[in-house]
Amino acid sequence: xxxxxxxxxxxxxxxxxxxxxxxxxxxxxxxxxxxxxxxxxxxxxxxxxxxxxxxxxxxxxxxxxxxxxxxxxxxxxxxxxxxxxxxxxxxxxxxxxxxxxxxxxxxxxxxxxxxxxxxxxxxxxxxxxxxxxxxxxxxxxxxxxxxxxxxxxxxxxxxxxxxxxxxxxxxxxxxxxxxxxxxxxxxxxxxxxxxxxxxxxxxxxxxxxxxxxxx
Amino acid sequence: xxxxxxxxxxxxxxxxxxxxxxxxxxxxxxxxxxxxxxxxxxxxxxxxxxxxxxxxxxxxxxxxxxxxxxxxxxxxxxxxxxxxxxxxxxxxxxxxxxxxxxxxxxxxxxxxxxxxxxxxxxxxxxxxxxxxxxxxxxxxxxxxxxxxxxxxxxxxxxxxxxxxxxxxxxxxxxxxxxxxxxxxxxxxxxxxxxxxxxxxxxxxxxxxxxxxxxx
Numbered sequence: 001x002x003x004x005x006x007x008x009x010x011x012x013x014x015x016x017x018x019x020x021x022x023x024x025x026x027x028x029x030x031x032x033x034x035x036x037x038x039x040x041x042x043x044x045x046x047x048x049x050x051x052x053x054x055x056x057x058x059x060x061x062x063x064x065x066x067x068x069x070x071x072x073x074x075x076x077x078x079x080x081x082x083x084x085x086x087x088x089x090x091x092x093x094x095x096x097x098x099x100x101x102x103x104x105x106x107x108x109x110x111x112x113x114x115x116x117x118x119x120x121x122x123x124x125x126x127x128x129x130x131x132x133x134x135x136x137x138x139x140x141x142x143x144x145x146x147x148x149x150x151x152x153x154x155x156x157x158x159x160x161x162x163x164x165x166x167x168x169x170x171x172x173x174x175x176x177x178x179x180x181x182x183x184x185x186x187x188x189x190x191x192x193x194x195x196x197x198x199x200x201x202x203x204x205x206x207x208x209x210x211x212x213x214x215x
Numbered sequence: 216x217x218x219x220x221x222x223x224x225x226x227x228x229x230x231x232x233x234x235x236x237x238x239x240x241x242x243x244x245x246x247x248x249x250x251x252x253x254x255x256x257x258x259x260x261x262x263x264x265x266x267x268x269x270x271x272x273x274x275x276x277x278x279x280x281x282x283x284x285x286x287x288x289x290x291x292x293x294x295x296x297x298x299x300x301x302x303x304x305x306x307x308x309x310x311x312x313x314x315x316x317x318x319x320x321x322x323x324x325x326x327x328x329x330x331x332x333x334x335x336x337x338x339x340x341x342x343x344x345x346x347x348x349x350x351x352x353x354x355x356x357x358x359x360x361x362x363x364x365x366x367x368x369x370x371x372x373x374x375x376x377x378x379x380x381x382x383x384x385x386x387x388x389x390x391x392x393x394x395x396x397x398x399x400x401x402x403x404x405x406x407x408x409x410x411x412x413x414x415x416x417x418x419x420x421x422x423x424x425x426x427x428x429x430x
Contacts, residue, residue, distance in 0.1 A: 048360055051359060118417060119424075120421055120424045121417050121421060128416075130416040131417070134409070134414065136409070137407075137410045137413065144402065146263075152385055155381040159377060159378045159381075160374075160418040162374060165422060166374075167415075167422070170362065170367055174361070184361065185423070187359065189415075192371070193412055195352045195356075195368070196375065196415070197408055197411075198348040199372050200375045200379070200404075202333060204382055206333045206335055206379065207379035207382070211383055
């Protein structure tokens with residue numbers, strides 16, 4: 001397809017597509033004349049992912065480029081890349097202070113991985129952005145005087161462990177080549193975050209009505 | 216306690232506390248001399264909540280003021296305010312277009328509430344920010360070509376329904392007066408969001424290793 005059709009089908013303006021091409025977020029099309037290139041379904045798919053990361057999840061362009069290059073790391077077998085790509089998604093400012101609160105939080109997270117049987121996270125956890133995000137969140141909760149012990153973390157981890165089965169089923173059902181599945185996993189991870197957080201707030205409102213109604 | 220002690224115990228600078236006082240996010244202390252006021256444990260508690268909302272959850276000052284005033288709505292019984300306050304937490308830009316995709320997403324959410332037996336959400340859902348956030352997320356997923364049918368929403372809703380029991384147990388265990396519990400519910404809702412999202416990414420990485428390792 002031509003650039004105009006790629007723009008129409010993706011809902012991304014031609015100016016923005018050209019910007020993504022210049023930034024290397026989208027591979028160049030197959031050149032057919034001096035001024036025109038031909039784009040494939042693969043370009044469309046990649047463009048949807050880039051849009052999910054940049055426009056929806058507000059991930060900076062430079063970080064998006066890193067996530068995309070992790071997707072294409074041929075040193076990993078195709079399907080292992082799926083886990084790695086989700087695991088490599090960036091988060092907010094890192095907790096890099098080496099203070100006692102951070103150390104305590106780290107030990108708690110390691111105990112959690114142990115209890116959950118999360119062997120992969122236990123082996124490589126400390127280098128994952130998701131690990132940093134979790135440690136930062138625990139430190140913040142405790143600094144503000146709210147509890148976040150291992151007994152509070154574990155039910156949350158169990159719920160996410162169950163839901164990961166559903167999430168991966170969704171990725172497999174979405175189908176396509178291994179490449180497409182890795183991209184879908186990253187996009188679905190970030191795009192389902194507001195789904196999950198809004199459902200959590202609604203469920204909490206329901207539960208507090210059930211518990212306290214009329215009191 | 217004096218302003219200096221309030222600052223020390225909360226970890227919020229005196230300049231920021233004075234700003235919160237001017238903005239009406241914190242009730243004035245009991246004046247003891249022309250230049251000094253006395254602050255209570257209640258001020259400390261409120262200050263922790265304000266800090267969670269503004270500095271951690273990045274909720275704007277004006278919106279924080281609205282959330283706080285919902286907490287003090289005496290037309291609701293004490294415990295019903297807990298659900299209302301969480302439910303009133305703001306979200307990103309609203310989906311206010313009246314297009315067919317939004318209508319379809321709204322009907323899907325209504326069906327979900329029906330299936331989940333979420334009576335309170337069914338009765339008042341459309342006015343909740345969490346409802347708007349959910350509708351927007353569904354529209355975005357489908358626009359980008361990713362699935363988000365009722366069969367995808369339901370397992371997420373069931374997981375959050377289970378977790379809400381744990382979340383409310385945590386609020387009750389945190390203890391204190393009904394006022395303190397409402398504040399803790401709001402703070403814990405926003406502060407546990409990064410905990411949940413990071414655990415979800417770690418769980419997905421584990422599940423994809425389990426499923427695809429060596430393939």
